[in-house]
Amino acid sequence: MRRWLAWMALFALGADVFLTLVMAPRAANFSAPLTQRIFYYHVPAAWVAYLAFGVTAVAGLVQLKRRDITSDAIALASAEIGTLFSLIALFTGLVWARQEFVGYDPLRDAKVVTLAVLILAYLAYFALRRAIEEPARRRRLAAVFGLLAALGVPLSYLASQASIHPDFTRADESLDPALARYLLFSLGAFTILYAALLDARARLALLEARQEEPWTT
Amino acid sequence: MSALAWWRVAAKDARLELRAREALQPILLTGILVVVVGLLAFHDVEERLPVAAATLWIGLAFAGSLGLARAFGAEKDRGTIDTLLTLPVARGHLYVGKVASSFLTILVVALVLVPLYFAVGGLALPASWPALLLLVALGALGLAATGAMLSLLAAQARSRDALLPVLLAPLVVPLLLAAIHGTMDVLADLPFAEWRPELLILVGYDISFLAASTLLFEAATGA
Numbered sequence: 001m002r003r004w005l006a007w008m009a010l011f012a013l014g015a016d017v018f019l020t021l022v023m024a025p026r027a028a029n030f031s032a033p034l035t036q037r038i039f040y041y042h043v044p045a046a047w048v049a050y051l052a053f054g055v056t057a058v059a060g061l062v063q064l065k066r067r068d069i070t071s072d073a074i075a076l077a078s079a080e081i082g083t084l085f086s087l088i089a090l091f092t093g094l095v096w097a098r099q100e101f102v103g104y105d106p107l108r109d110a111k112v113v114t115l116a117v118l119i120l121a122y123l124a125y126f127a128l129r130r131a132i133e134e135p136a137r138r139r140r141l142a143a144v145f146g147l148l149a150a151l152g153v154p155l156s157y158l159a160s161q162a163s164i165h166p167d168f169t170r171a172d173e174s175l176d177p178a179l180a181r182y183l184l185f186s187l188g189a190f191t192i193l194y195a196a197l198l199d200a201r202a203r204l205a206l207l208e209a210r211q212e213e214p215w216t217t
Numbered sequence: 218m219s220a221l222a223w224w225r226v227a228a229k230d231a232r233l234e235l236r237a238r239e240a241l242q243p244i245l246l247t248g249i250l251v252v253v254v255g256l257l258a259f260h261d262v263e264e265r266l267p268v269a270a271a272t273l274w275i276g277l278a279f280a281g282s283l284g285l286a287r288a289f290g291a292e293k294d295r296g297t298i299d300t301l302l303t304l305p306v307a308r309g310h311l312y313v314g315k316v317a318s319s320f321l322t323i324l325v326v327a328l329v330l331v332p333l334y335f336a337v338g339g340l341a342l343p344a345s346w347p348a349l350l351l352l353v354a355l356g357a358l359g360l361a362a363t364g365a366m367l368s369l370l371a372a373q374a375r376s377r378d379a380l381l382p383v384l385l386a387p388l389v390v391p392l393l394l395a396a397i398h399g400t401m402d403v404l405a406d407l408p409f410a411e412w413r414p415e416l417l418i419l420v421g422y423d424i425s426f427l428a429a430s431t432l433l434f435e436a437a438t439g440a
Contacts, residue, residue: 118387120387120390124384127380131380132374141437147433153387159415
């Protein structure tokens with residue numbers, strides 16, 4: 001485990017809590033301005049959830065090319081961290097929407113549906129891994145499933161209906177620049193946290209793989 | 218045996234089914250059960266079209282997943298999967314052949330379920346009923362494309378019959394969402410422009426999963 005990475009994550013996260021909960025100005029145009037601060041954690045958690053899924057898919061490509069244990073360790077570690085962060089994103093989003101909106105229906109929200117599909121895909125990925133004993137086969141089939149799932153998740157966003165979910169890419173909903181700085185910092189902090197967790201978990205997975213098959217590389 | 222190898226694989230499956238009739242019966246019964254129970258349970262609901270559309274697709278997906286488990290599962294049971302894999306044809310043909318036979322199975326189920334659905338559900342047949350057939354065909358193709366591939370993964374794992382629905386669920390959500398919304402629009406006799414996005418998603422889903430699975434099939438067989 002890289003100590004410096006863990007320290008960096010700890011420092012970034014500490015600064016992030018201070019910046020977003022104390023320093024960031026109150027948001028205008030929100031019916032629940034205090035609860036609004038949850039979005040400094042919700043958006044980065046969702047970003048990490050999808051990033052982690054992408055990393056699992058790319059590691060799957062490398063796995064099919066090289067059939068090594070390192071890419072599989074990274075894929076597994078990333079999937080586990082991604083599951084955690086997608087649950088955080090889902091939970092924080094639902095809490096916030098409950099405070100901000102009246103009569104909010106999560107199942108009519110394309111981003112909620114996509115996140116739910118992402119969580120299901122992660123769980124299926126672990127179920128597949130657990131059902132295969134032979135390590136080489138497990139690595140290979142998990143990689144195939146990870147790649148297929150990476151195709152299904154974006155498609156489920158397209159297939160869901162449009163919703164009242166805030167969308168910063170729309171001109172009438174663009175984010176207040178005074179708040180955007182804090183969001184960017186939070187995104188950075190969460191990405192460092194992801195890297196530190198990935199490093200630690202992938203090393204553990206590598207040790208497990210070597211114990212399982214001492215003769216592999 | 219080269220260019221039409223996939224056809225031979227599919228024809229072999231169809232011939233086996235015609236001789237033994239072991240798969241289709243439970244699959245059909247499952248589909249009928251889901252559709253009948255669904256239509257009865259939601260009989261008094263005011264907005265019936267959405268419920269009816271969802272019921273049809275849940276029935277097709279459930280019945281389909283039973284049939285899909287057999288695509289490679291049955292080969293594993295009989296010990297014929299190794300024979301299949303040693304055939305001197307490109308592996309892609311095996312995948313396409315299994316998609317074809319799974320597609321045929323789901324289509325047969327749909328041909329029973331859809332009329333039943335109008336008879337028991339007491340729904341009016343929409344003027345644009347050929348559109349419904351198109352949606353069913355595209356949906357069945359997508360289910361077959363994803364399911365045949367996942368059946369190969371599940372066949373190499375423990376407790377594969379329980380595993381396949383778990384693997385299938387997250388991957389067919391986009392397909393089912395588009396198919397259900399499209400079916401809703403067609404049942405309500407809405408113009409083509411209303412359900413064109415759903416049609417495009419179905420076509421896009423079918424093409425992308427067929428292409429990706431053909432590419433990944435080799436790796437999934439263990440080559």
